[in-house]
Amino acid sequence: MATLAGRRPVPRRPAVHRRWRLALRLAVAVAVLAVVLALPHTTDGGLLFVWETAAVQVLFATSVNLLFGEAGIPSFGQAAFFGVGAYTVALGVGHGWSPPLLLLAAIGCAGLAAGLTGLLTWRTTGLAFAMLTLAVAQACYTLVIRTDAFGGFNGIPSVTIEPVAGLRLDDPTVFWYFLAGCVGLGVLAFWRISRSPFGHTLRSIRQDEVRAAFLGVNVRAYRVLAFTLAGCGAGLAGALFGYANQIVTPDAMFWTGSATPIIMLLLGGMGYFLGPAAGAVLFTWLLHYLNEITTSFLFVTGLLLLAVLIFLPRGLLSLPATAADLAARLARRRARRRAWSGPGPEPAPRVADE
Amino acid sequence: MIVLATGLSDGMLLFLVASGLTLILGVMRVVNFAHGGFFVVGAYVSYEFLRGQSRPIWLFVLLILAAALVTAAVGVASERVLFRRLYQLPVETSLLGTYALLLILSGAVQLVWGQNPRSQSEPAALVTSFRLAGATIPRYDILVVAVGLVTVIGLHLLIRRTDWGRQLTAVAEDRFMAGLLGVNVNRVFALTFGLGIALAGLGGGLAGPTLSLVPDVALTFIIQAFAVVIIGGFGSVAGSFVAALILGLVHSFLVTQAPWLADFSLYLVMALVLVVRPRGLLGSRVAGAAGGAL
């Protein structure tokens, strides 16, 4: 994996041999696959739903990472596109549309909404952009609450999933595999995007958009497209959540929904492609347990977020790299001590530039 | 007439919250998501001091001022403990840091006072309404507008006429140069933050009688306040004042004319301003650039 980092300096990975890295990736893939396959047989219904939520959040957080981690676009309104996906499915189920069609429709509608938002906000950057996306999301939320067709505050109940080609998707086990497969495809798509020329250019825009513009890059077009693609991902996640939850309420669009994936990708580490995914699983379960032991999970979530920001700003996945970095620094210091074997002061430690 | 009164009173409340936000943004270059949290703390502490009862006006004003001071104390403490660490971090991270503080503050309010709505009465003399030009206007609106006007004039004098105001402006423009010229930047930061938070607390106390008090109010108000800051222009107190009044008036006008649209007024005005004039109504190009970099 290349460095995905932006302004934040990231310690380079320990120089692992290419073959080992491949083996590591393979091991991760096999482990994930094993867990996914085994889950429905080892977990009871209630907990399987937590896993379903986690899987949905994996996709959502990965899509948000395209914006925050790769393009450096701070959107605080991704819940809107998650919601668009969820409501597309909820409304479509009422008309008897089939799941594959509805998932595609959800991706399309959310992408369209995101694309329009991107065009609306194309003159703004930074904080103004962040607030404008937040405003768009809140406007969507208000719209949903005020509109009878969307069920108002109560939302749309009985979002059931139809069988596809004789496959009974309403069976919990089958549905779990279906959901995990969709999430997997979505995450793979974002991996592809991140490795594409488009993804490469996004990362360079993130670091210095003026330099990128003077290389002939159409910075705004990249921004709008990245925003649209992230919207598509959020839409798919929302659609899957609608099926899993079997009811779609305005909560799906509430602005805290935009903040959750950001916390997740920070928790896991946004310099890593799988960081948001790891953060999503961890955070979903954390919330689940917090809800059982405390009434004020807001308070605990805030403390947790603060702790990660201050003590582990590059996320949990950076733990090995941070440790390796620390070890290397210690080794260097020891080497310097050994080299210094005469009168005169100890040589000054090498100061990192910048 | 009722449109005007409600609009002005809502606008003034919004201005109280937004002025602190824009001060902190302009001087410290920190986007303080936690501002809404301080607003709620101010509202609940006022409620605690007043015990929800109707009090004489002087006592009411005195107690919400005291609550604002308590809130400011919490703010300054958090500046010492948390915000000092955030200045060096990339903007996205510091933004999330203040968001974390927002969660902590609303969570704390929830833990102390619970989720049940509380209601605070107006001061004794202002419970009723009066009639003017055929409209019924709550007397409490007069107090809100008066406090808002006193605040905007006070802020103006403070920034333009006092030595401290000059230091504040210097730090806002170039904190490095100001530091070289002998301004104690840390002290200016602490005072600015304290002042900004006190305004949020005051806004909370003053808003108490106008809303049903739940911890979630933090979220609603912070979004509106941010809208005001953006529409008015980053770091511009005067811009915030104008923007807050516009938003208040547009909202109360739409409530009577097109209720369905009223809830969207905020987003409509904001989108319009940002698309036409990204740096806000009274935002300078420099401050706008700083905001863009944020």
Added chain:
Amino acid sequence: MSEVALRAHRVVKRFGGHLALDDVSLDLAAGQVHAVIGPNGAGKSTLFGVIAGEHRPERGRVWLAGRDVTRASPRARVRLGLARAFQVARVFGEMTVRDNITSAVLASAGGTLAFWRGVPDRHAGRVDEALERVRLADQQAKLARELSQGDRKRLEIGMALALDPSVLLLDEPTAGMSPTETEATVELIRQLWRATGMAILLTEHDMKVVFDLAQQLTVLHYGRVLCTGEPEQVRRRDDVIEVYLGGRGG
């Protein structure tokens, strides 16, 4: 007179009350190395900004490859063959040297909005070639921010070259370099110029560099063109010696 690659015609640019460029005209002939010199504040960087599309002039026109680009975006100018290096090298610090060059190659290939493809293999050759040309192949795995100032400037030149420009703008290519680095950079620029035949417009404080490289000189003074001509002629002009060269004890 040979073909004109870039023309600035009677350009006026103000910053507030300050007249940064006052009626400045300049012709850059295709394939030529042309230096703009002048004391600090003479308007060299502003002129570069106007040519590159960073600043819009109040009056005057800029032509690139026969097209009027006065109001064109930086991107449009790159498409017409303009590339630039900044005074303080701007590279993507958190990317490797190789990824930096790849960014430039992708940008020049156009159509990189393709998000469904991998980075095409055919670009790898061009990246290698560009790395080789600016002699950074052995440092390609380093992060750009870890490079020395001189290497960073070479990297930026390499990125500019990857765009296959017909006009290259170099704003003080040797600023902040040691004498050895300066010499190597001058040699590098000369070689690159010979190999590509592009036109180069550069500003420079180091007169040795200017006289080593440039075939044409334009002297700016307080935002006005003092004179333009071949280095030997310019060197002998009394007014030039007075305002500029003389002041440096040359």
